Amino acid sequence: MISIPVLTLKRLPQYLELLYGFEQEGQDTISATRLAELTGVHMTQVRKDIALTGVVGIPKVGHKIKDLIESIESCLNWKDLSSAFLVGVGRLGSSLLGYSELKRKGLNIIAGFDSDPAVAGTLVDGVIIHSMDKFADLCRRMKVHIGILTVPADQAQATAELMVESGILAIWNFTSALLQLDEKIIVEDMDMSASLAVLSRRLSEKYESDSEPKRKTKNYKNKIDQEKQ
Amino acid sequence: MISIPVLTLKRLPQYLELLYGFEQEGQDTISATRLAELTGVHMTQVRKDIALTGVVGIPKVGHKIKDLIESIESCLNWKDLSSAFLVGVGRLGSSLLGYSELKRKGLNIIAGFDSDPAVAGTLVDGVIIHSMDKFADLCRRMKVHIGILTVPADQAQATAELMVESGILAIWNFTSALLQLDEKIIVEDMDMSASLAVLSRRLSEKYESDSEPKRKTKNYKNKIDQEKQ
Numbered sequence: 001m002i003s004i005p006v007l008t009l010k011r012l013p014q015y016l017e018l019l020y021g022f023e024q025e026g027q028d029t030i031s032a033t034r035l036a037e038l039t040g041v042h043m044t045q046v047r048k049d050i051a052l053t054g055v056v057g058i059p060k061v062g063h064k065i066k067d068l069i070e071s072i073e074s075c076l077n078w079k080d081l082s083s084a085f086l087v088g089v090g091r092l093g094s095s096l097l098g099y100s101e102l103k104r105k106g107l108n109i110i111a112g113f114d115s116d117p118a119v120a121g122t123l124v125d126g127v128i129i130h131s132m133d134k135f136a137d138l139c140r141r142m143k144v145h146i147g148i149l150t151v152p153a154d155q156a157q158a159t160a161e162l163m164v165e166s167g168i169l170a171i172w173n174f175t176s177a178l179l180q181l182d183e184k185i186i187v188e189d190m191d192m193s194a195s196l197a198v199l200s201r202r203l204s205e206k207y208e209s210d211s212e213p214k215r216k217t218k219n220y221k222n223k224i225d226q227e228k229q
Numbered sequence: 230m231i232s233i234p235v236l237t238l239k240r241l242p243q244y245l246e247l248l249y250g251f252e253q254e255g256q257d258t259i260s261a262t263r264l265a266e267l268t269g270v271h272m273t274q275v276r277k278d279i280a281l282t283g284v285v286g287i288p289k290v291g292h293k294i295k296d297l298i299e300s301i302e303s304c305l306n307w308k309d310l311s312s313a314f315l316v317g318v319g320r321l322g323s324s325l326l327g328y329s330e331l332k333r334k335g336l337n338i339i340a341g342f343d344s345d346p347a348v349a350g351t352l353v354d355g356v357i358i359h360s361m362d363k364f365a366d367l368c369r370r371m372k373v374h375i376g377i378l379t380v381p382a383d384q385a386q387a388t389a390e391l392m393v394e395s396g397i398l399a400i401w402n403f404t405s406a407l408l409q410l411d412e413k414i415i416v417e418d419m420d421m422s423a424s425l426a427v428l429s430r431r432l433s434e435k436y437e438s439d440s441e442p443k444r445k446t447k448n449y450k451n452k453i454d455q456e457k458q
Contacts, residue, residue, distance in 0.1 A: 013422035091324035193242035199417040
């Protein structure tokens with residue numbers, strides 16, 4: 001299986017959102033040019049991204065929307081439901097347990113775990129919550145390989161280590177902790193702090209530059225920086 | 230104000246997490262080398278990141294932890310509380326309203342808004358929820374410039390447009406929708422789909438390559454790809 005670059009993987013769901021919309025409207029085909037216009041991604045890049053999914057287009061027409069959806073979904077492994085365990089049934093954890101969108105995207109949270117004994121045995125949105133001491137055993141017996149980490153940051157490392165010892169191969173990390181694990185473990189950080197950092201700084205850069213005469217130069221520099229990333 | 234590259238901005242909160250920990254343990258100084266070891270970021274890059282915050286180190290010692298924390302916090306604008314409005318008080322919205330971490334990082338959600346009239350007038354974690362028709366007026370009167378978007382994806386574009394018309398300058402977008410707005414508006418996407426796409430694909434790449442003999446080459450290629458990003 002070819003390795004697809006991170007940035008392509010992050011753009012594919014954006015294309016999918018648009019394609020689902022067009023499919024609902026009854027549209028049949030779409031061109032890479034149109035996708036480029038709508039997403040703001042350069043056309044050459046859109047073509048490259050699509051080519052990586054393995055789909056073949058129709059000359060001068062573009063792509064059958066149905067084919068393109070199938071190709072991207074299978075590329076992202078969103079057609080097969082993968083089972084996942086979630087650890088930390090606080091606010092964020094609970095909101096993920098009830099987030100039906102995840103199932104549509106191939107992720108099926110089959111159980112939740114929490115260190116609070118009062119929560120064990122309850123159901124959150126139809127998902128059973130167990131106490132933490134059952135994690136290792138259930139993980140092995142049910143052959144679950146994806147762990148979702150929604151514990152407080154100071155418990156993140158210890159919980160992640162327990163996950164890995166129990167057979168978890170990929171961790172979706174919603175905490176602000178920086179996990180130190182064997183490098184064969186896949187860790188995908190969903191860190192709000194990083195996102196908030198970009199938002200706050202960009203806003204203050206803009207505010208300050210608005211009151212300065214050199215605004216144009218700064219915006220230009222900003223653009224270059226972003227393109228470099 | 231200098232424009233700081235996106236990737237530096239995303240790393241700064243990671244350094245901060247570590248620094249808070251060391252400060253609590255009573256440690257006084259830290260070297261860039263040590264930060265590099267702990268984060269897995271290259272030392273040269275750590276030095277560059279730190280330099281961008283404007284702090285000056287002590288030769289052969291490193292940095293005073295207190296100074297470094299202050300410098301990063303002020304760089305990210307996390308010391309001044311910025312007011313924000315949140316639109317869409319569903320599960321995710323509610324969990325953000327109760328997420329105290331945000332206040333520590335400079336973001337103060339002062340009101341929530343929802344299209345459901347039944348929610349209007351209620352309090353969620355001490356934050357008042359208004360009906361949507363009050364948004365424009367309150368936004369102007371309270372001079373709020375940050376909007377947090379937690380509505381369903383199909384309402385995202387219309388809601389974002391309303392936000393912008395009402396004076397919002399920066400949108401923290403938690404939906405999977407691709408917002409099309411005036412380019413002077415700052416949009417920071419916090420898209421779970423993109424993150425899940427990377428996780429799912431990496432896991433299936435690994436699974437497949439585990440049963441293949443060519444694993445080493447693939448992992449190597451994978452690494453190069455990630456470094457390119």
